Amino acid sequence: xxxxxxxxxxxxxxxxxxxxxxxxxxxxxxxxxxxxxxxxxxxxxxxxxxxxxxxxxxxxxxxxxxxxxxxxxxxxxxxxxxxxxxxxxxxxxxxxxxxxxxxxxxxxxxxxxxxxxxxxxxxxxxxxxxxxxxxxxxxxxxxxxxxxxxxxxxxxxxxxxxxxxxxxxxxxxxxxxxxxxxxxxxxxxxxxxxxxxxxxxxxxxxxxxxxxxxxxxxxxxxxxxxxxxxxxxxxxxxxxxxxxxxxxxxxxxxxxxxxxxxxxxxxxxxxxxxxxxxxxxxxxxxxxxxxxxxxxxxxxxxxxxxxxxxxxxxxxxxxxx
Numbered sequence: 001x002x003x004x005x006x007x008x009x010x011x012x013x014x015x016x017x018x019x020x021x022x023x024x025x026x027x028x029x030x031x032x033x034x035x036x037x038x039x040x041x042x043x044x045x046x047x048x049x050x051x052x053x054x055x056x057x058x059x060x061x062x063x064x065x066x067x068x069x070x071x072x073x074x075x076x077x078x079x080x081x082x083x084x085x086x087x088x089x090x091x092x093x094x095x096x097x098x099x100x101x102x103x104x105x106x107x108x109x110x111x112x113x114x115x116x117x118x119x120x121x122x123x124x125x126x127x128x129x130x131x132x133x134x135x136x137x138x139x140x141x142x143x144x145x146x147x148x149x150x151x152x153x154x155x156x157x158x159x160x161x162x163x164x165x166x167x168x169x170x171x172x173x174x175x176x177x178x179x180x181x182x183x184x185x186x187x188x189x190x191x192x193x194x195x196x197x198x199x200x201x202x203x204x205x206x207x208x209x210x211x212x213x214x215x216x217x218x219x220x221x222x223x224x225x226x227x228x229x230x231x232x233x234x235x236x237x238x239x240x241x242x243x244x245x246x247x248x249x250x251x252x253x254x255x256x257x258x259x260x261x262x263x264x265x266x267x268x269x270x271x272x273x274x275x276x277x278x279x280x281x282x283x284x285x286x287x288x289x290x291x292x293x294x295x296x297x298x299x300x301x302x303x304x305x306x307x308x309x310x311x312x313x314x315x316x317x318x319x320x321x
Contacts, residue, residue, distance in 0.1 A: 049079055050079045050080055050081050051079070051080045051081075051105040051106075051302075052080070052081050052082075052083075052103055052104050052105055053069065053080060053081070053082045053083075053104065053105055053106050053107065053108070053302070054082060054083040054084065054085045054099065054104060054107055054108070055082075055083075055084050055085070055107065055108040055109075055110060056085050056086070056087045056092075056095070056096070056099070056107050056108070056109055056110070056113065057086065057087070057109070057110035057111055057112070057113060058086050058087055058088070058089050058111070058112060058113070059086060059242075060084045060085065060086045060110060061084065061086070062266075063084045063110065064265075064288070064291065064316060065082065065084065065108055065110075065291070065295060066082045066083060066084055067316065068291070068292055068295045068312055068316070069082040069295060069299065070082060071307075071311075071312045071315065072295070072296065072299045072307035072312070075307045075308060076299075076303065076305040076307055078303050078305065085099070087113065089112065089113075092113050092116045092117075093116065093120050096117070096120060096137070096145075100139045100143065100145070104139060105138070105139055105302065106136070106137055106138045106139060106298075106301075106302050107136075107137040107139075108135060108136055108137075108295070108298055109134060109135045109136070109137060110135070111178075111179070111180065111239055111242075112178070112179070112239075113179070114133040114134060114135050114149075114178075114179025114180065114182070114183065115132065115133050115178070115179045115182070117133070117134040117135070117137060117147060118131075118132055118133050118134040118147060120145060121134060121137070121145050121146065121147035122144045122145050122146065123144070123145075123146050123147070124146070124147040124148070125146075125147070125148040125149065127148070127149050127152060127153075127183075127186065127187070128147050128148050128149040130186045130212070130213075131149045131151075131152070131179075131182040131183045131185075131186065132182055132212065133149055133151075133179040133180075133182040133183050134147035134148065134149055135148075135149050135150060135151055135179075135183060135294065135298075136148040136149070136150055136297075136298045136301055138301065138302065148298075148301055149182075149183045150183075150294040150295075150297035150298050150301070151180065151183030151184055151290070151294050152183050152184045152185075152186060152187030152188070153187055153293070153294065153297050154290045154291070154292075154293035154294025154295070154296075154297060155184045155187065155188070155235075155261075155263075155287075155290045155293070155294075156187050156188070156191060157293040157309075158287075158289035158290045158292075158293050159261070160191075162289045162293075162309075162310070162313065163285060163289065165233070165259050165283075167188070167191060167193050167232060167233045168191060168192045168193065169192065169193065169194045170193050170194060170231075170232035170233055171193070171194055171195055171197075171229070171230075171231045171232050171233075172188060172193045172195070172196045172197070172231060172232065172233045172234075172235070173196075173197050173199060173227065173231040173233070173234045173235065173253065174188070174196065174197070174198050174199070174235050174237055175199050175200070175224070175234065175235065175236050175237055175238055175247045175249065176199075176200055176236070176237035176238035176247075177198055177200035177202070177205040177206045177208070177209045177221075177237075178205075178237070178238070178239075180237040180238075180239075180263050181198065181200075181209065181237035182209060184235070184237065184263075185198065185209065185213055185219070186213060188235075189213060189215060189218065189219065193218070193233075194218075195218055195219075195220065196218060196219050196220070197219075197220045197221070197222065197227070197231070198210050198219065198220070198221045198222075199221070199222050199223065199224050199226070199227050199247075199249070200221070200223070200224065201223070201224055201247075201248070203221065203222065203223040203226075206221035206222065206223070207221045209221070224247055224248045224249055225248065225250070227249055227250055227253055228250070228252070229252075229253075230252055230253055230254060230255040230258065231253060231254075231255075231258060232255075232257065232258060232259065233258070233259050233261065234253055234254065234258060234259070234260050234261070234276065234281075235261045235262075235263065236260070236261070236262045236263060236264070236272045237263050239264070240271070240272065241262055241264035241266065241270040241271050241272050242264060244271045245271060246271050246272050246275045247272070251279050253279075254276055254279045254280055254281040255280070256280055256281075256282060257282050258276070258280075258281040258282060258283075259281065259282060259283045259284075259285075260272065260273060260276030260277075260281045260283065260284040260285070261284075261285055261286075261287070262284070262285070262286050262287055263287040263290065264286060264287055265286040265287045265288040265291060266286065269284070269286070270286055272284075273285070273286060288313065288316060288317065289309075289313055292309050292312050292313050292316070293309055296309050
């Protein structure tokens with residue numbers, strides 16, 4: 001896990017600040033389509049050219065995003081700093097505004113703030129609009145906030161390119177209907193599954209998310225205890241694994257060729273992964289690959305450079321497993 005020293009932040013809405021140092025490489029990032037706000041510095045003060053980024057969430061101490069973005073920066077010769085910052089859940093917007101005013105160029109957003117991040121944006125991408133959730137914020141000139149959602153493309157790339165899992169014409173179950181689930185449903189649908197079921201503890205949330213996809217003959221919703229079939233791909237988009245729990249699903253959800261995917265990741269196999277394998281699933285993986293892939297997409301948004309993800313995943317796995 002990321003363990004870094006730090007000081008207590010005094011900005012309103014920020015609980016704690018976890019700096020993670022980044023090697024100074026003395027290079028200005030490429031121009032983005034959305035102009036990132038540059039810090040006001042002396043024209044000849046080259047020491048202060050690093051752009052500042054962070055991941056915000058609650059909790060966020062476990063995040064590997066600082067390591068990932070530092071690795072990307074070394075690959076692409078980009079000079080940046082990247083921190084992990086825990087925000088107060090009751091003062092999220094104020095915390096973001098304070099970071100923006102303090103000179104941050106952009107933020108990644110993790111649990112439980114992705115839907116709140118969507119609401120504070122001045123403009124959002126099409127995939128963020130469909131998801132109604134944002135995991136990447138860009139602070140541009142004029143104090144505008146642009147939002148995007150890279151979760152879905154990150155998941156699809158991990159499944160297809162890294163894990164070689166195909167779910168075309170397959171039966172897919174997404175467990176959960178919060179911000180994490182919202183970011184992945186539409187990209188999953190675009191790859192052509194036979195059907196996609198959204199199961200959630202609160203049925204109305206699952207129904208609302210399914211209805212927003214505009215594919216009534218391919219997307220269905222139900223309560224967790226109403227899941228009655230087995231699925232080829234079961235994706236846990238809940239936060240249950242963060243507390244070593246599993247969603248209240250029937251054991252029949254897996255068959256011998258099922259793939260189980262947990263959006264969460266940990267130093268050891270998550271509770272959901274262990275549960276799935278114990279019930280006979282063929283494979284169970286965590287969301288570390290998705291984390292790296294969605295981070296690469298965010299890196300592209302901010303710097304217009306696309307890093308190689310395979311060596312970063314490999315390096316993290318060597319320390320995770």
